[in-house]
Amino acid sequence: MSGADTPELAAAAVAGGADIVELGFPFSDPLADGPVIRRAAEDALAHGMRTRACLDCLARTRELVGNTPLVPLTYAALLEAYGWERFDADARSAGATSLIVADLPVGERPELTRIQLVAPTSTDERLRLAAEQTDGWLYLVTVTGTTGARSDVSPALAGLVERARAVTDVPLYAGFGISTPDHARAAAELADGIVVGSRAIEVAAGGAGALRDYVRSLREAVDAVVPA
Amino acid sequence: MTQAAGLYGTYGGRYVPETLIPALDELDAGWRAARADETFQAELDELGRSFAGRPTPLTRAERFAPGKRLYLKREDLLHTGAHKLNNALGQAVLAQRLGKQRIVAETGAGQHGVATATVCARFGLECVVYMGEEDMRRQRPNVERMNLLGAEVRPVDFGTRTLKEATSEAIRDWITNVETTHYLIGSCVGPAPYPEIVRELQAVIGREARAQFEAAEGRLPEVVVACVGGGSNAIGMFSGFLDDAEVRLIGVEAAEAASLGKGNAAVLHGARSSVLTDEDGQIEDAHSISAGLDYPGVGPEHAWLRDSGRAQYVRASDDEALAAFRELTRLEGIIPALEPAHALARARELDAELVLVCLSGRGDKDLAEVLSH
Numbered sequence: 001m002s003g004a005d006t007p008e009l010a011a012a013a014v015a016g017g018a019d020i021v022e023l024g025f026p027f028s029d030p031l032a033d034g035p036v037i038r039r040a041a042e043d044a045l046a047h048g049m050r051t052r053a054c055l056d057c058l059a060r061t062r063e064l065v066g067n068t069p070l071v072p073l074t075y076a077a078l079l080e081a082y083g084w085e086r087f088d089a090d091a092r093s094a095g096a097t098s099l100i101v102a103d104l105p106v107g108e109r110p111e112l113t114r115i116q117l118v119a120p121t122s123t124d125e126r127l128r129l130a131a132e133q134t135d136g137w138l139y140l141v142t143v144t145g146t147t148g149a150r151s152d153v154s155p156a157l158a159g160l161v162e163r164a165r166a167v168t169d170v171p172l173y174a175g176f177g178i179s180t181p182d183h184a185r186a187a188a189e190l191a192d193g194i195v196v197g198s199r200a201i202e203v204a205a206g207g208a209g210a211l212r213d214y215v216r217s218l219r220e221a222v223d224a225v226v227p228a
Numbered sequence: 229m230t231q232a233a234g235l236y237g238t239y240g241g242r243y244v245p246e247t248l249i250p251a252l253d254e255l256d257a258g259w260r261a262a263r264a265d266e267t268f269q270a271e272l273d274e275l276g277r278s279f280a281g282r283p284t285p286l287t288r289a290e291r292f293a294p295g296k297r298l299y300l301k302r303e304d305l306l307h308t309g310a311h312k313l314n315n316a317l318g319q320a321v322l323a324q325r326l327g328k329q330r331i332v333a334e335t336g337a338g339q340h341g342v343a344t345a346t347v348c349a350r351f352g353l354e355c356v357v358y359m360g361e362e363d364m365r366r367q368r369p370n371v372e373r374m375n376l377l378g379a380e381v382r383p384v385d386f387g388t389r390t391l392k393e394a395t396s397e398a399i400r401d402w403i404t405n406v407e408t409t410h411y412l413i414g415s416c417v418g419p420a421p422y423p424e425i426v427r428e429l430q431a432v433i434g435r436e437a438r439a440q441f442e443a444a445e446g447r448l449p450e451v452v453v454a455c456v457g458g459g460s461n462a463i464g465m466f467s468g469f470l471d472d473a474e475v476r477l478i479g480v481e482a483a484e485a486a487s488l489g490k491g492n493a494a495v496l497h498g499a500r501s502s503v504l505t506d507e508d509g510q511i512e513d514a515h516s517i518s519a520g521l522d523y524p525g526v527g528p529e530h531a532w533l534r535d536s537g538r539a540q541y542v543r544a545s546d547d548e549a550l551a552a553f554r555e556l557t558r559l560e561g562i563i564p565a566l567e568p569a570h571a572l573a574r575a576r577e578l579d580a581e582l583v584l585v586c587l588s589g590r591g592d593k594d595l596a597e598v599l600s601h
Contacts, residue, residue, distance in 0.1 A: 028510045029392065029496060031399050032245040038386070050508040076243045077495040081509025103495070105246040119247040121406060126249065144247055145404040 001026055001040040001201060002054040003047060005208070011064040012208035013200070017219030021065065022100065022197065025054040025074035032102040034148030036198035051082050055094045062095025069097035071115065073197075076104050084112060098135040106130040117141055120156035124163055131168030138164060140174045140191060148198045150177035153186040161190045181221035188222040234420020237535060239528035242419040244399070244498045251406045256421045258326045263428075268321065272429075275317050279350065280307045282432065286440040286584075291559040293576050293583070297445060300587040301437040303461065304564065308343050310589030311433060311461045312414060316343035318429035320351055323410035330354040330409040334398040336363055336391030336457070337520035337567065338370025339589055340414030345379035355379040358397040362389040363519045370593050388513050391457075391523045395497050415458025416527035419498030423527050427463045433586060434468020441584055451476040451578055454586040455571040456488065456541065457521035459530045461588035466539060476580070477539035479530060480571045482521040482549070485514035488534050488541040496524065502531040517546040517597060518566035520589075544570040550601055552576070553591060565589035566597065 001024040010021045026041035026049055033041070049057070054072070061070060072091050079087045079101065091099060099114040106116045106129050116130035119141040131138055140161065142154040154177055164172050174187045175195030187194045196218060203214040234240050242252060262268040276282035284302045292298065303311035316333075323331060331353050335341030341357040348355035357374055361383050364371050374381050387393040395417075402411040411418075416426040441449055452469050454462035456479035469475040481489055487502050494503035496511055504512040504524035516522040533539035544552075552572040557563045564572060568588045575585045591598070 028387075029396050031396055031498070032403070034400075042386075045510060050506075050510070052508075075495070077505070077509040077511070079509075080493065080495050080500065081505065081507065103243045103245055103498070105242065105244065105249045107249075108242060117246045119245070121247050121250045123250055126246070130246075141245070141247060143404075144406055146400050 001037070001044045002049045002057040003044055006057050007061040007064045008208050009204050009211055010061045010070070012212040013215045014065050014068050016212040016215030018068070018215050019193065020069040020071060021061070022071045022073045022195070023054070023058055023061065025051065025072050025078055027075035027077055030075060030102070032146055034146040034198060036201055037147050040201050051078050051087070055090055058091065058096060059094040070095055071098050071100055072096050073100040073102065075102055084109065088112060100139065106133060115139055118160070118164065120144055120160050124167060127164055128167040131164070131170055134170060137171040137173050138168065139195065140164065140172050141176050142174050142187070143177050145176065147176055149179035153178065153183045157187060158190055181217045184218045184221040185225055188225045194218065194222060234424065236529045236532035238493070239499070239501050239531045240420055240423060241500050242498060243495045243500065244419045245403060247403050248406060248419070252419055252421070254326065258322060259421055259425055262322055262325055271321055272318055275321070276432065280313050280317060281305060283436045286437060286444060287562070288444070289556070289560050292556050292572070296581055296583055298575060298583040298585065299441060299444065299449070300562070300585050301433060301465065303433060303586060303588045304562070304590035308339070308346050309592065310339040310343065310565065311430060311464065312340040312343035313346065314432055314464070315414065315426050315429045315460060316340065316347045316412060319410070319412045319425065320347040320353065323353070323412065324351060326410060328408065328410035330356070330405065331412050332356045332358070332398050332401045332405070332409055333412045333414060334358050334391065334394040335414060336394065336522060337518065337565070338363065338367040338374070338593060339520060339565070341379070341381070342370050342373050342377070344412050344414070345374040345377035348379060349377045356401065357381050358384055358394040358401070360384045360389040360391060360394045363391065363394070366519050366597055367593050368596065390519065392511065392514070399497065415460040416463045416529060417458045417497055417499060417501070417525055423499065423529055426460050427467060427529060430460050430464025431467040433461065433464040434466060437465060437584060437586070438468040445582060447582070448472055448475050449584040450580040450582045451478060452584045453478045453480060453571045453575040453578070455480050455521060455567045455588060456526060456530060457482070457485070457523050457567065458525070459527040461586050463527060463529055465586040466533070470538065477533070478574065479539055479541040480574045481541060481543050482514070482516035482518060482570060483543040483545040485516045485521050485523060486543050487524055487526040488530060489543055491526070499528050501526055501528040502534070517549065517601070518570065520565070520567040521570065542574055544573040548573040550598060553594070553598060562587070563591040565591045566594045
């Protein structure tokens with residue numbers, strides 16, 4: 001979640017082995033998010049992290065992470081208020097590689113190039129459309145549910161990966177509910193990469209060093225998986 | 229009016245996580261199939277007559293509005309005490325057609341929660357109602373009624389602790405349990421096709437009232453007035469008169485929850501509409517003595533009716549609503565809910581003789597709040 005220490009935290013995540021860094025632009029009513037990210041958004045807003053401040057944060061982060069892809073993750077309300085095209089243009093000029101809009105399903109606003117999300121409930125037809133329109137990779141929502149740690153990797157992931165592979169060659173990165181190295185390994189055996197949000201936010205509260213070590217533990221778990 | 233894509237002008241749409249889209253498609257298909265099936269409407273009509281108490285009467289309020297011919301559409305006399313049952317019954321029948329045995333709902337004043345708990349008891353469905361802690365305090369009797377009816381009321385203890393957060397939590401529950409659960413939304417808000425479904429299920433108010441007013445006066449009202457929170461009683465009432473260009477339609481918002489009067493085009497709870505926001509699109513808090521109007525958003529069709537000029541939206545303050553509440557009670561022997569008391573406050577001063585007001589609910593739930601002022 002964007003905040004004063006985000007550039008330093010992002011750099012620590014990259015040092016720990018993150019290939020891509022997502023930056024939350026907080027929204028007051030985040031429907032896709034569980035309690036951890038919801039509270040992080042409330043805190044960020046209380047500290048003045050409005051759209052302009054988040055874009056500045058993105059630009060400062062870009063200065064610290066070289067060419068690592070940076071992806072703002074937000075909600076449609078922010079783009080609606082800022083202007084859809086203007087948001088996209090300003091985010092990219094501040095260093096964004098792409099964009100994720102959690103409440104903008106595939107098919108809505110197709111002119112906005114972004115990373116598309118698909119879920120276990122997505123039909124094959126929607127998977128195909130998402131794969132066609134997505135920007136580089138597909139975000140597999142592994143659970144029917146909101147963001148936040150789970151005890152196990154969702155049993156729905158395997159089927160979702162299989163259905164997605166049948167319609168596309170784009171990389172598939174799995175997120176929602178992944179928090180431990182064991183989860184990371186299990187998910188990486190199926191998908192091409194993993195996305196961690198809620199747990200990373202919790203760990204980051206312990207500082208950059210803690211986040212770097214945590215990301216490294218995930219990196220090692222993922223790297224231990226022999227490519228199929 | 230309603231376009232195929234669930235848009236009202238530039239309002240409406242589906243701003244929800246991908247997880248919900250197949251369920252919305254399924255709901256849309258199920259709704260269209262039900263609408264085309266005569267047995268669905270026949271079942272709703274029969275439930276309306278034999279269970280809910282339809283048609284509700286039209287009552288002239290002569291002492292409350294001397295010098296006018298002001299009529300009240302008495303949705304307060306509907307079973308459970310408010311218009312909310314029209315929608316809850318219809319959606320419960322629809323949910324069963326879709327094979328869903330678990331219902332989640334949000335509630336503000338508790339009237340929608342009670343209506344939902346009631347239909348779930350009637351049909352044997354599992355029922356979970358999300359309610360903000362502040363609203364649970366303000367509307368204690370309705371919490372107790374829901375519990376008695378067998379519903380689980382889950383308190384929402386963050387944010388404003390009112391309808392906005394309760395709605396968000398109900399949607400999160402639905403995202404999590406979408407395969408078994410129907411989200412029984414309480415107003416003409418949310419992602420398509422919900423605004424259309426709720427409007428059509430509440431349209432019975434306007435159909436009945438139009439015929440009753442004509443029978444009483446031999447002509448149509450000059451003005452139709454209804455309170456607007458999310459806007460479901462108003463859209464149901466207005467829908468009976470939209471094609472009568474000579475009939476003025478007036479929605480009354482709570483002064484500090486005036487999504488139409490003071491809002492911006494924004495996205496909340498799955499739809500683009502007129503919403504109380506700051507310049508960055510963050511949702512601002514609404515405030516109203518009436519829990520049912522204490523909501524920063526409004527149904528997308530109302531935003532469109534405002535922009536097109538077909539309906540006007542005005543405001544009433546807490547004090548004005550309280551005054552109208554007391555006067556209707558003393559002068560007519562009818563205790564209104566605080567929500568339609570806002571409509572009553574504006575209706576009385578209109579420059580028109582023939583006035584129709586939607587009395588959307590009764591005021592038992594509000595006694596503690598009113599007596600504390």
